[in-house]
Amino acid sequence: MTFNLISFAVLLLIGFGFGQASERRHYRSIKKREEQLAGLAAIASKHPPVDRQYQQYLVCGNVVVASDYFKSFLASLVNILGGRVKSFESLLDRGRREALLRLKEQALQQQATAVFNVKYETVRVGGRVTTIEVLAYGTALVPQSN
Amino acid sequence: MIITNLEYIPGYTIVSHIGLVQGSSVRSKHAGRDMMAGIKSIFGGELLGYTELLHESREEAVERLQQQAQSIGADAVLNVRFSTSSITSGAAEIFVYGTAVKVNQE
Numbered sequence: 001m002t003f004n005l006i007s008f009a010v011l012l013l014i015g016f017g018f019g020q021a022s023e024r025r026h027y028r029s030i031k032k033r034e035e036q037l038a039g040l041a042a043i044a045s046k047h048p049p050v051d052r053q054y055q056q057y058l059v060c061g062n063v064v065v066a067s068d069y070f071k072s073f074l075a076s077l078v079n080i081l082g083g084r085v086k087s088f089e090s091l092l093d094r095g096r097r098e099a100l101l102r103l104k105e106q107a108l109q110q111q112a113t114a115v116f117n118v119k120y121e122t123v124r125v126g127g128r129v130t131t132i133e134v135l136a137y138g139t140a141l142v143p144q145s146n
Numbered sequence: 147m148i149i150t151n152l153e154y155i156p157g158y159t160i161v162s163h164i165g166l167v168q169g170s171s172v173r174s175k176h177a178g179r180d181m182m183a184g185i186k187s188i189f190g191g192e193l194l195g196y197t198e199l200l201h202e203s204r205e206e207a208v209e210r211l212q213q214q215a216q217s218i219g220a221d222a223v224l225n226v227r228f229s230t231s232s233i234t235s236g237a238a239e240i241f242v243y244g245t246a247v248k249v250n251q252e
Contacts, residue, residue: 011188019190026191046153053157056150058226060204064197066183068190098192117151123230125196125238129187133200133238137228139150 011069019068023090030097037104042115042138053144057110060137061102065095067130075130088130095134096120103136112140147212148222149244155222157252164220164246169210173203174237200238204228207242220246 048054067075071087078085099120107115118138125131148155175183179195186193207228215223226244233239 015188015190018188022189022191048152048156050154050156054155056148056152056155058149058151058208060228062197062201062204064193064200066187066190066193069188071190119151119227121228121230123232123238125200125232125235131183131187131193131196133196133230135200135204135228135230137151139152 012073013070015069015071015073019070022068023094026094026098030094030101033101034097037101037108040104040108040112040114042100042104042107042118044118046117048114048116048141055110055142055144057107057112057140057142058137059103059106059110059112059115059140060135061099061104061106062133062135063095063098063102064125064131064133065091065098067091069129072129091130092122092132092134095122095132096136099134099136103138107138107140110140110142112142115140147215147220148249149208149212149226150222150224151226151244153225155224155249158222158249159252160224160247161250162248164218164248166243167211167214167218167220167223167246168241168243169207169212169214170239170241171203171207171210172233172237172239173199175199200230200240203238203240204242207240211242211244215244215246218246219248221249222247
């Protein structure tokens with residue numbers, strides 16, 4: 001019994017320490033790369049201008065992120081009373097932004113000037129701890145000079 | 147072969163509509179990766195092994211879509227969509243589908 005409690009407390013602490021640190025690190029890197037890639041427009045419109053021809057590439061970015069032990073515990077507490085589960089909101093936010101960044105990086109490799117019809121997809125990928133996959137995909141357009 | 151999730155291709159006209167084409171891929175992660183991911187999920191953060199697995203799986207699905215489109219004589223696949231479903235906790239199916247068409251450059 002005491003052993004169980006101790007191991008639970010240790011797992012919580014580990015989850016809290018490492019989880020918070022990795023989230024902060026991730027947000028820093030996201031913000032930095034978002035600034036670098038701000039010049040490339042990724043938009044949800046389905047209708048690119050038809051006045052010229054483009055090379056088109058289907059590009060996608062995906063990421064699998066897991067919540068940590070501490071966040072999952074917090075979420076299970078909120079679950080009792082209901083309400084906003086902030087710890088998971090930030091997890092999903094990180095996943096979406098990361099996926100979009102990877103999409104943009106891929107589009108930039110093809111020298112695209114814009115990505116049209118960007119769509120998101122979110123799936124829960126099993127496991128006891130909440131783990132999600134976010135996919136962002138769209139059509140990268142490279143204008144052709146003619 | 148042009149694969150796009152737009153509904154038309156600027157500079158091209160659609161001459162004939164062939165039909166729906168699809169590609170799918172079911173993959174599971176091997177036990178070693180699964181265990182590492184289990185440990186990693188105490189700490190939180192990205193599970194690189196899964197990210198790569200799903201990425202490869204998606205590429206394979208798109209390749210199959212392309213093969214199918216080629217085999218029925220299409221030049222382009224429009225309005226491509228992805229769909230992912232986790233079948234069990236160990237495996238995921240990636241499904242990709244779109245409309246195969248023949249196009250002419252204007």
